[in-house]
Each structure stands twice: as structure tokens, then as C-alpha cells.
Amino acid sequence: MDKLYSLDNRLQLCASLVRPSARLVDVGTDHALLPIWLLKHGKISCAIASDINSAPLESGRANAQKYGVKNIVFRLGAGLSTILADDKITDAVIAGMGGEVIAQIISDSGLARDKDLNLILQPMTKSEELIAFLCENGFEIQKQKCTVSHGKCYTVISASYSGNAVQADGIFPYIGKLDLSDEYSLLFLKNHIKHLENKCKGDKNYLQILNELKRLVIL
Numbered sequence: 001m002d003k004l005y006s007l008d009n010r011l012q013l014c015a016s017l018v019r020p021s022a023r024l025v026d027v028g029t030d031h032a033l034l035p036i037w038l039l040k041h042g043k044i045s046c047a048i049a050s051d052i053n054s055a056p057l058e059s060g061r062a063n064a065q066k067y068g069v070k071n072i073v074f075r076l077g078a079g080l081s082t083i084l085a086d087d088k089i090t091d092a093v094i095a096g097m098g099g100e101v102i103a104q105i106i107s108d109s110g111l112a113r114d115k116d117l118n119l120i121l122q123p124m125t126k127s128e129e130l131i132a133f134l135c136e137n138g139f140e141i142q143k144q145k146c147t148v149s150h151g152k153c154y155t156v157i158s159a160s161y162s163g164n165a166v167q168a169d170g171i172f173p174y175i176g177k178l179d180l181s182d183e184y185s186l187l188f189l190k191n192h193i194k195h196l197e198n199k200c201k202g203d204k205n206y207l208q209i210l211n212e213l214k215r216l217v218i219l
């Protein structure tokens with residue numbers, strides 16, 4: 001059996017937001033590195049590794065065999081459609097996809113509205129769209145953390161359904177629950193600012209948001 005790998009900072013941050021002894025689904029698992037690592041460290045009780053494409057699932061299966069992991073099940077299908085009530089999933093990771101894809105996966109699933117389900121979401125892009133979707137559709141963001149992995153800054157959000165929808169306008173979707181005293185969160189916000197500066201070259205509608213965010217960074 002091969003020696004276990006370390007997770008990179010991005011997946012490590014996702015792992016840190018999974019609750020102890022969770023029954024986990026990893027949606028868009030690809031290589032299944034996250035559930036295998038969590039199982040090998042005894043941090044979760046079981047895992048479903050789910051993916052819309054069969055080739056990634058095959059690489060996940062090969063990794064499970066390589067590292068001698070047994071209590072992992074592989075399922076082929078879109079989003080959370082592969083999960084049954086009997087699976088009694090407590091935590092769902094959806095990582096490594098665009099914010100709008102993650103929002104669609106949550107929107108398509110009744111299961112995501114289980115108030116006891118801990119959603120751990122790692123958007124590669126458009127985190128502001130995901131945050132606005134969550135708030136406006138009755139999800140409460142519990143934590144938002146950031147890290148740097150392979151020279152890029154990432155954010156990870158934990159959220160669950162509360163049923164209380166709130167409007168998410170102005171700068172809120174860009175700030176979410178970022179703790180701006182944390183260097184990586186500040187870097188994440190600075191990346192939003194750079195992105196908005198480019199956007200404002202063609203579309204002045206974002207100028208007010210850009211200026212408000214810039215003020216926050218200077219303070």
C-alpha cells in the first residue's frame with residue numbers, strides 16, 4: 001500500500017470545515033483525494049465520492065485501492081442527485097467548481113435544504129454569485145476562510161439551510177464572512193478589487209462597489 005499524501009492548502013481548508021465523524025459526500029470528487037485523506041486520518045465515518053463523469057470516478061476508485069480505503073462508495077451522477085435519504089449524509093463538500101455551478105447544484109437539490117446538512121463550498125470563481133445565491137435562498141453562511149495554494153488565493157465557505165432569505169446586495173457578496181484581519185482573507189478581497197477594476201473599464205455599474213471595497217482595504 002502506498003504512503004498517504006498530504007493535502008494541499010486548498011483541500012486542507014475544506015477538510016478542516018468537515019465535522020468530526022461526518023457521513024460525507026464529496027460532489028465532483030475527481031481523484032477522491034479529500035475523502036480518502038479524511039478516512040485514512042479517521043476524521044469521518046464514511047464517504048460517498050460522487051462525480052458527473054466516469055473517468056474521474058475511475059481515478060478515485062484507483063486511489064481508494066492504492067491507499068487501502070474501504071468505507072468509501074463511488075456514485076456516478078450530477079450534483080447531489082446521487083444521494084439518497086438512507087445515506088444519512090451529514091456533510092457535503094462541493095469544491096473545485098465555479099461559484100455558479102455550485103449554486104446550481106444546491107438549487108437543484110431538495111437534500112441541500114436539510115437544516116442539519118453542513119455544506120462546505122469552495123468556488124474557483126464567482127464566489128460573490130454563490131454568496132448572493134446562498135443568502136437570497138435561505139442559506140446561512142457560518143464560516144468563510146481563505147488560504148493560498150500553489151500561489152493562488154482560495155476561499156472556502158461553510159453554510160447550512162435556515163429558511164431565512166436575506167437580500168445580498170452592494171458589497172456584501174464580496175465580503176461575505178471574511179475576517180479582514182486575516183492576511184489571506186485580505187488578499188482574497190484585494191483579488192476581487194483587481195477583478196472589479198478590470199470590469200469597470202467596460203462597465204461603470206461596478207464603480208460604487210469597487211470604491212467601497214477599496215475604502216475597506218485602506219482602513
Ligand SMILES: C[S@@+](CC[C@H](N)C(=O)[O-])C[C@H]1O[C@@H](n2cnc3c(N)ncnc32)[C@H](O)[C@@H]1O
Nearest residue numbers: 027028029030051052053056077078079095096
Ligand atoms: C476540478 S475537479 C475538482 C476536484 C475536487 N473536488 C477538488 O476540488 O480538487 C471538478 C470535478 O467536478 C466534476 N463535476 C463538474 N460538474 C459537476 C456536477 N454538476 N456534478 C458532479 N460533478 C461535477 C467534474 O467531472 C470534475 O471531476
